[in-house]
Amino acid sequence: MSRAHQGETPTDQLSKAEAKAELKHLADAIAHHDRLYYQKAAPEISDAEYDALRRRNATIEARFPDLVREDSPSRRIGAPPATGFAKVRHPHPMLSLDNAMDENDVREFFKGVRNFFRAPEDVKRVEPDSIAVMAEPKIDGLSCSLRYEHGKLTLGATRGDGITGEDVTRNVETMATVPKRLEGRGWPHVIEVRGEVYMEHPGFAALNREREKAGEPVFANPRNAAAGSLRQLDPAITAKRPLKFFAYAWGEASERFAKSHFDALKHLKSWGFATDPHSKLCHGVEQVLAFHRDMAAKRAALPYDIDGVVYKVNDLDLEDRLGFVSRAPRWAIAHKFPAQQAQTIVRAIEVYVGRRGTLTPVAKLEPVTVGGVVVSNASLHNEDEIKDKDVRIGDTIIVQRAGDVIPQVVGVVRERRPRGTKPFEFPHTCPVCGSKAVREEGEAAWYCTNIACPAQAVERLRHFVSREAFDIEGLGEKHIAEFWQDKLIKTPADIFRLDPAKIAAREGWGETSARKLIAAIDARRDVPLDRFINALGIPQTGPATAKLLARHYRSWRRFRDAMEAAGDESGAAWQELNDLHNIGETTAADIVSFFGEKHNRRVLDELEKELRVADYAAPSAGASPLAGKTIVFTGTLEAMSRNEAKARAEALGATVTSSVSAKTDYVVMGADPGSKATKARELGVKILSEDDWLKLAR
Numbered sequence: 001m002s003r004a005h006q007g008e009t010p011t012d013q014l015s016k017a018e019a020k021a022e023l024k025h026l027a028d029a030i031a032h033h034d035r036l037y038y039q040k041a042a043p044e045i046s047d048a049e050y051d052a053l054r055r056r057n058a059t060i061e062a063r064f065p066d067l068v069r070e071d072s073p074s075r076r077i078g079a080p081p082a083t084g085f086a087k088v089r090h091p092h093p094m095l096s097l098d099n100a101m102d103e104n105d106v107r108e109f110f111k112g113v114r115n116f117f118r119a120p121e122d123v124k125r126v127e128p129d130s131i132a133v134m135a136e137p138k139i140d141g142l143s144c145s146l147r148y149e150h151g152k153l154t155l156g157a158t159r160g161d162g163i164t165g166e167d168v169t170r171n172v173e174t175m176a177t178v179p180k181r182l183e184g185r186g187w188p189h190v191i192e193v194r195g196e197v198y199m200e201h202p203g204f205a206a207l208n209r210e211r212e213k214a215g216e217p218v219f220a221n222p223r224n225a226a227a228g229s230l231r232q233l234d235p236a237i238t239a240k241r242p243l244k245f246f247a248y249a250w251g252e253a254s255e256r257f258a259k260s261h262f263d264a265l266k267h268l269k270s271w272g273f274a275t276d277p278h279s280k281l282c283h284g285v286e287q288v289l290a291f292h293r294d295m296a297a298k299r300a301a302l303p304y305d306i307d308g309v310v311y312k313v314n315d316l317d318l319e320d321r322l323g324f325v326s327r328a329p330r331w332a333i334a335h336k337f338p339a340q341q342a343q344t345i346v347r348a349i350e351v352y353v354g355r356r357g358t359l360t361p362v363a364k365l366e367p368v369t370v371g372g373v374v375v376s377n378a379s380l381h382n383e384d385e386i387k388d389k390d391v392r393i394g395d396t397i398i399v400q401r402a403g404d405v406i407p408q409v410v411g412v413v414r415e416r417r418p419r420g421t422k423p424f425e426f427p428h429t430c431p432v433c434g435s436k437a438v439r440e441e442g443e444a445a446w447y448c449t450n451i452a453c454p455a456q457a458v459e460r461l462r463h464f465v466s467r468e469a470f471d472i473e474g475l476g477e478k479h480i481a482e483f484w485q486d487k488l489i490k491t492p493a494d495i496f497r498l499d500p501a502k503i504a505a506r507e508g509w510g511e512t513s514a515r516k517l518i519a520a521i522d523a524r525r526d527v528p529l530d531r532f533i534n535a536l537g538i539p540q541t542g543p544a545t546a547k548l549l550a551r552h553y554r555s556w557r558r559f560r561d562a563m564e565a566a567g568d569e570s571g572a573a574w575q576e577l578n579d580l581h582n583i584g585e586t587t588a589a590d591i592v593s594f595f596g597e598k599h600n601r602r603v604l605d606e607l608e609k610e611l612r613v614a615d616y617a618a619p620s621a622g623a624s625p626l627a628g629k630t631i632v633f634t635g636t637l638e639a640m641s642r643n644e645a646k647a648r649a650e651a652l653g654a655t656v657t658s659s660v661s662a663k664t665d666y667v668v669m670g671a672d673p674g675s676k677a678t679k680a681r682e683l684g685v686k687i688l689s690e691d692d693w694l695k696l697a698r
């Protein structure tokens, strides 16, 4: 258990129902904090606290893999970019890192790396006590990608949500540590150099002094100052800010330019980039742990903030094979520094309602600086948490940011409790609509029982038009809430029946803007299958699962028919859904029960009248003979572990399922195959040997 969660139920003691409720809660909380951090640049919790939330989410998910939600933070990287800058799609996504909070996590990480490989010559290079690893400080700034074509800087982009960032070229051009032209030799014709934009303490302090004098709000910490300075619409302002850049990675590269991380950093340096001088090539876990201790000791004296260290498998060939798992690489991990704490007073306890009706209590705090971030809110998670810690209004509490993120309440300082405080009474009604709230047996959370509760209805509609769903330009969260309030939109289909005259007559609107909105809505009447499925807001079914379902079922008709047929949980349709690799039983049950609801079916019927859902088109990367195929693995493979094989197949566009059916295209048979091979023969499914597989998977 991480330090940030003292007082919470240890994750290994959570019942399945509690775990499910908590994952739901964590998804909501993390999304909320992501919004504050990325869009408003005003985090309420420290990075440590935030990391602690993500970590708890990951730990619970690891224990209950079938409870992983589709909107899980582990599948998301950050929040979408703010408007004002042109958007740029990263040719290679800019991913995030998983966190290790203690030495044990680090050892587990290296075990995972070793277990990924199977062939003795591979395993030899990844033994935890000798593996070659680059260890680098984890600089606390914001990541940035710099694209060079023929040695010339052509684009600077922020990370954004990892897929799409903001074009900040004109701003990075003003930075002295960003080469406008690459020096030296040997650089690829096209290369995206990635690294951290950050601010050093003296520059940060001077900037804040100036701002204070000018009566402007000061930045809470160097990271916020760096982010705020890079994302200036006027590059002349950025030019005046003391921003620096350290290079530590790369994205697209037209040619391979190094065999190891160590080499790559050397090259980056020779081309004119600054790299962190503390970065060190280590061999084995003990050396990286020593590096962590060493950096923790040096941390306070460094001129810039670091919030941990990063370990990267040094050999780039192994790195390629390890690849990525949703938001983070398998070949790297961030080893964070422990939490920072402070004391403050609870001014109020407020209860919020989330998209699925969960009531979440939040402690409103007397603002306090914890490790450089001003904290004024801390999540109290649920009724039990408040009871267990006995947090009362007026109490002095200890808040903590572990490493750096969502603030946690560690506990109450009893000696400071003023007289006359009373235990907090958790509301039994919804604070938004006043309906009865319930708490189910075995669950930690209270829910609003009103399916028409505005908090939920509006949140669902917001999800429907959000960027990863219908992405309707000009129809933002605010409009949805207003249109809902005025009864212009009740269900998603109403969006497509909006009357332009009624919109034009509204305050702040006119004919042109109304026409524009209707055109933007009309432009979305043809919708890709995966977006449509995601838009429905089925529990545990976010973009990744929606894509998986679309890839498998291909057409809306087929998908809907299959889900309605699957209502009878013993039939072939139910089996087919459950066999999809990565769809756990609870997700399957949630999807099927969504289609079982009469109310939902009515909404779908209405939507079908308004929309054309396009059949799933296999990605054009489908040059691979495996694209669009359904594969089952059986027996032991020699050259790679089952995990690597699955990861490879999915990267090439295939779907991996666990049991053989008539829909299976290939069964890959390793040594000692089980009954799946027999079944494949019976059904006449093509059987591949490990060699055949390796040829296809190249």
Ligand code: IVH
Pocket (backbone or CB within 6 Å): 094, 095, 096, 097, 098, 136, 137, 138, 139, 140, 141, 142, 143, 196, 248, 249, 310, 329, 332, 334
């Ligand atoms: S490697 C695919 N190395 O940490 C992973 N990241 O939590 C590429 N960061 O987004 C990242 N110092 O903003 C890497 N030496 C370092 C880093 C570093 C800071 C940041 C970076 C990244 C975040 C991940």
